[in-house]
Amino acid sequence: MTPSGALLIMGVHRAAHAIARNGARAAVLALIAVLCALQAWALWRAPPAWLPASIKVTLAPGAGVALGRHELAAPQADLSHLALRRDANGVWLLANQSQSRQLVLQDGDGERRMGSTPLQGKRAFQIDGLRFTIAQADARSVAFSMAGQHWRYDGATLYRAGQPQPACPDTHPGARLMALWNRWAPAVLTMAHPLTFGGNLHCGNRLGLPDVAPGAARLARDGGRIVLSAGNPDGEPASVQVLQERQPDELRQQETALAPVRALVVGHTRFDLAISGDELTMTPGRHVALYSMPQVRLPSAVEWRWQQRSLWHGAGDGYVLGLLAVGLAGLCPLLAARYARGPGAATRSWQAVAAWWAAGCLLAAGVAALALQRGGHPPGAACSLLLACCALAMWLAPPGRWSPPIAAAAVLLAAGLLAQLALGLGADESSWLRYYQKSAAMLAIGTALATGCRLWTAALADRLRQRGVEWLLMLFAAVALAALAAQVLWGDETGVFDLQPVELAKLALTALTAHCLALRFGWRHDGRDWPGRAMRWLRLAAPALLFLALLGLALVQVDDYSPLILLLVWSTSMALAYAVAARNGKLAAALLLLVLAAIAAIAWLRLAGTDDLIRWGFYADRFLVWLNPAEHPHTGQQLLLGAQAITDGGWWGADHLLGLRTLGQPLGAVQRIPAVQDDFAPSLFLNRHGLAAGLLLWATQAAFVTGIAVAAARRLAAGAMARHHRAAWAGRFAYFALCGGAAFVLGHFLLSWGTNLAIFPIMGQPMSFLSAGGSHLLFFLCPLLALVKASAPSSAPSDI
Template structure:
C-alpha cells in the first residue's frame, strides 16, 4: 500500500465498514428493559422471584424468595438446587450458602461434627475424631503433615501442592478443601456416606469461607444453621447478584426496589406478565443517548482529526503540483500533514480513557458514541502517515471488521451484556492507537535509541510483565488477574528481548568473541530463556489448556528458523522446516486414531471430544454448535445476502455457542456473513502476516548492507522483532481457525482482530502495529 490510489481505496474500505456499523445501528429494533423493579409486600407475605420477575439472565424460574416477617423486616432465601445468589454489603460480598469460618465454634457435614479448636492467621484448626486438621487456604495437614496427592491427580495439581508446601504462606496458591468421599488425600477430607464435594472451605479475600454445594444431599450446618436453606436479612444489603444479573437493593417500608446494574434480559415490547406484587419501571434501550462526558471527549477527538486530514490533502495536492516536494522526496511524515496529529492522538487517547471510566462507573457510552470513537482511532493511523504499509492497511480493515462483528453480537443478543464488548474494544482501540501514534511522533523527532537505552527499556517492561504473571499465579485464574491477561504483555516483551539478543549474537564476529566484557553480555541472553520458562510454567500450572504451549512452540520454531536463515545456516533451516512438516503430518494421524486408545486424562478427553463430539454432547457443544453455525452460513451467510439483510437484527441460534465473543467468534462471523466473507477475512489476515514478514526481510537486507555496526544492529533488531510478532500472531490465527473448523483439538485462543480480547488488543496487537509503523518510517528515510 504505497500509492495514493491505494490509500484512497483503504480510506473508502474503512468508511464502508463503518457505514455498515451505522446501518446496523439504524436497523436495530426497539428493545425495552426494566429500569427498576419494585416488590411490595405486607408483613407475613412472601414472593418467589426468578428470571421472569427480574429479567435475570441464567436464573431459574424460582431462584430466590423475598419475604417480610411480622415485624416488617425483609429477608431473602433460596430454594434447594439453585446457584446461590451473592449479597453485597459494605464489608464485602459473600455468596448465600456460605459463611466465614473464623468465629465458628463447629460445623457439621451430614452426621459428622467438626469442632474448631483455634484460628491462626489466615488458617483454622479443627478436630475430627482423634486427629487434628490444619488448613490455611492452600494445604490441608493431618496432625501437622500434608497428605499425599489423590490418585489420578493432574500434574499441575501436584506441582501446585508441592509449591504450597515449600513457600511461605503469603506466596501460596489458593486451593480449596473439600469434604466427602471415601479417601483422605490431597486437600480432601473423606467422610463416610457423604458424597465428594458436599462442602468446601476456600480462601477468598484473605478469609476462609465454608460453603455447601447447591445439590448437597445431606445437611451442612454452621453452628447449627443450615447453609442450604439459609435466609438472610436485607437491611444492610446493597447489591444482589442472581444468575448473571446484578441489582442494587433499596428497602423503603413495604417496598423493596431492585435496580438493574448488570446484564438483564431485553423485551421486544414494554409488556410482561408479572405477579401482582411486582411492578416494573420500563426504559427503552437507546443506542444514541449515553454519557455526556463520553460524547464530549469523543466529539473533540473526531473534530481534531479534521485538521491533519485537511492539511494532508493540501500537502498532497501541493506535492503533486511540484511546488514544494521534489520528485524523489523520502517517504516520511509530511510536516504540514502532521501539524495536528499529535494533539489529535492525545485527544483520542483521552476519549478512550473517558469511555473506559464511564463503563467502570456503570454508565456506558452510547453505541453511536463508541462507533465514532472507533472510527477516530482507526483514521488516526491514516492521518499520521501517507503509507501505512501492507500489514498496517490490512490490520486496519481487520479491526473494523471485528468491530462490526462485535456490534452485531451486541445488537442481536437478548440481553444488555453483549454490547459491553463493543464499547470496551472501541475504548481500548482508542487508548492504544492514541498512545502508539503519540509515541511514534515523539520517536520521529528524536535520534534512534542506542543499545543501552533499548536494554533499559526492555528491562523496564520485563519487570512488570513478570510481576503480573506472578500475580496471576497467586491470585488470578485462567481468565487473568486484575481484569487483564498478563501473558499478552509477556509475549510482547519476550519477542523484544529475543530480538535484541539475536541481533547482538548475529553481529558478533569471530575476533569479537575475545573482547573483554563480552561474556557479561551472555547474561542478557538468559533473560529471554527465563521469561520463556515463566510463561511456560504459567501455562502449565495456571491454565488447563495446551494451546498456550503450542503457541510458544510455534513462536520458538519460527525464531529459530529466522535466525538460521539470517546466519546463513541452510542446513539448520532445512531441518526446522522438515520438523514443521512432520509435526503438521500428525494432525491427520490423530484424526485417524481410535478415540478409545487415547489416555484417560484431561488432554485425552479433549482429543476424544474433538474426534467424536456427538458422543460428548455436553463438553462437545462448542464444536457441535460452532460447526452447525458455520454450515448454516454457507457461502453467502444465513440470510443469503452476506449478512446485509440481518444487520442489527436478532443473532439467532449462533448466540448459544459458548464463548462466541472470544474463542468462537469466527463461527459467528461465518454464520452471519458466509464463507465468501470468510475468504476475504483470510486474505486480510494473510496480508498482515506477509506485510510483517516482508518488512522483517527488508530490515534484514538493510542490516546486511549497512557499514555502521549501530545501523546493522538496529536493522537486525527490527527484523527479529517483527518476525517474532508475526509468529505469535500467526499462531493465534492458526489455532483459532483450527478450533472453529475442528482441524485441531485446541481450544482457548481468541482470534486476533475479530474476538473481543481486550488485553490481546491493547498489550500485543496495537504495540506490534505501532512498532511496524515506526520501523517502516525509519527504513524509508
C-alpha cells in the same frame, strides 16, 4: 484538435495515472469506509428493545414471593432463584433457593455470599451429620478435628497431622507445581486453593467423607478470611451446618435481613436495592434480558417500569465527544500551519505537534469511555463507533505511505468491530454490547499510546544509547513479570482486574528475545573469534530463556494446553527466522520437517480412532470429544453447535446475502454457542456472512502476516547493509521483533480456525482482530502495528 480538447485529454490522462498510482489506497479506504458505514447501518436497522428500568416488589407483613430468571429479567439465574418475605414485624428477609448458584450480597462491609460463613469465632461445623470440632480459627488459617484426626488449612494447603497430603492421581503438572509453591512460599505469596469435602479419597486439598458426594462443602480464602460454604456436588447436596452458641445454622437454608444490603447479584445480574415500607425497588445494572415489546406476565406482587434500550446516546457521551471535538479543533489549525510553512524541517515539526495533540485527545477519550463503562454508565454505541473510526483514521493518517500490513490490519480491525457490534445488537441481553464498547475504547487507547511511543522513540533515536535500550527492555520485562505475578496471586485463568497480563508478557518476550538475537548476530562483524563465545551467548540469551520459563510456568496453571501450543508455534517460527538470518539451510530444513511431522501427527490422530487415547489420562477427554463429538454431546456441545452454525451459514450466510439482511437483527440460537464472543467468534462470523466472506477474511489475514514477514525481510537486509553498528542492530532487532509478533498472530489464527473448523481439539484462544479481546488488542496488536508502521520504508515501491 483544439487547445481545450488537448487540455481535457491531458487532464484525463493525469487523472488516470493518479488513479492507477493510488488505486490500492483508494480501494482500501473504500473498503474500510464501507465496513464503518455498515456499522452505522446496523445501528440504524436494530429493532427496538426493551428492558426493566426498575423492579418493584410489594409485600405485606407475613407475605412472601419467589423470584427467578423470568421475574428478575436475569438470564443466568435459575427459574426459582431467591425467596423474599416479610416477617410479622415487617422485616424484609432473603433466602437462596438455587442449588447450583449463589447469591452475592454487597453492604457496607464489602461483599459476601449467601450460603457461606467465616469460621472465625465458631466452635464446630457439620456435614451430613459428621461433626468437625474447631480448635483454632482466625483470618489466616483454621485447625479442626474429627474422630481423632487433625487437620489444618491455611487457605492454600491442607495439612493432615501436620503433613501435607499427597497429590491426587488426576492432578496435572501445573497444579502440582502450585502445591509445591504453596508449601514453601511465605503465607502472603501463596496462591489460594480451596479445600473440598466429600468423596472417598484423601489427597491434595480433598478431605474424603464416606457417603458424601464430592464437593459437598468447601473451605476457601475469601476477602482475607477462611470461609465455609455449601458446595455444588456431583451428586445429592449435603447438609452443611455451622454450630454456634445458639441453634445450628444451615448454610443452604440461610436467611438474611435485607436492611443493610445495598446491592444484590443474582446469576450475573446486579441489582441496587432500596426499601421503603412495603415496597422493595430493585434496579438492574448489567446482564439484563431484552424484550421486543414492553409486555410480560408477572406475579401480582411484582411490577416493572420499562425503558427502551438506547443506542444513539448514552450517559457519558458528552465527555467522549467533547474530547474528540477538542482534538479535532486543535488539529485543524496545526495542520493548516504545517502546510502554510511548506516543506522541510518546519513541516516535520508541525506534523509531530499535530500527531502529539491528536494522540493525547484520543487517549483521553478512550480512557474516559473505558472508565464510564467500568462505572456502569457506558457511552452509546454510536459514540463508540465514532471513537473507533477516529482510531482507524489515525492508523491511516500520514506521514509516509501505507505499508500492506497496516492496510490489512485496518481492514481486519473494521471487520472485527462490525462483527462485535452485530453480536451486541443481535443478543437478547443488554451486556453483550459491552464487548464492542470495550474494544472501541481499547483500540483508541492502544492507538494513542502506540502513536506516542513511536513519536517518542523517533525523537530520541539519536540520543538513546545501547545501555539505555537494554534498561528499557529489562524494565518492560519486570513490569510484565509483575503483572503475571499479580494474576497468579489475585486473579485466575481469565485474568486479573479485567485484564490479561499474558498479552503483555508475549510482547515483552518477543522484544527481549529480538534484542538478544540482534546482539548475537553482531559478533561476526568483529572480524575475529571471540574467546568464551558460548558463555557470552548464554549471558545474552539468559533473560529471554528465563522469561520464557516463567511465562510457561504461569501459563501451565491454566486448565488448557493452547498457550503451550502458542508458545511452540512462536519458538518454532523464531528458530526459523534465526536460521534464515544465519543462512543455515540445515536448521531451516529440520524445522520444516518438524512442522510437516506435526501436520502428519494431527492427521494420524484424526484417522486412528480413540482406542489408544483412553489411557492417556491428561486431556484425553478433549481429544475424545474432538474425534467423536457425537458420542459426547454434553462436553462436545461447543464443537457441535459451532459446526451446526457454520453449516447453516453455507457459502453466502444464513440470509443468503453475506449477512447484509440480518445485520443488526436478532441472532437466534447461534448466540448460545459457548464463548461465541471470543474463542468461537469465527463460527458466528461464518454463520452470519458465509464461507465466501470467510475466504476474504482468510486472504486479508494472510496478507497481514505475509506483509509483516516481507517488512521483516527488508529490515534484515537494511541491517546487513548498514555500516554503523547501531543501525545494524536496529535492523536486526526489528527483523526478529516483527517475526516474533507475526508468529504469535499466526498462532492465534491457526488455533482459532483449527478449533472452529474441528482441525484441532478445542483450544481456547481468541482470534486476533475478530474476537472480543481487549487486552490482546491493547497490549499486543497495537504495539505490533506501531512497530510495523515504524519499520515500513516511506517510499518502498510495493507500499500502498
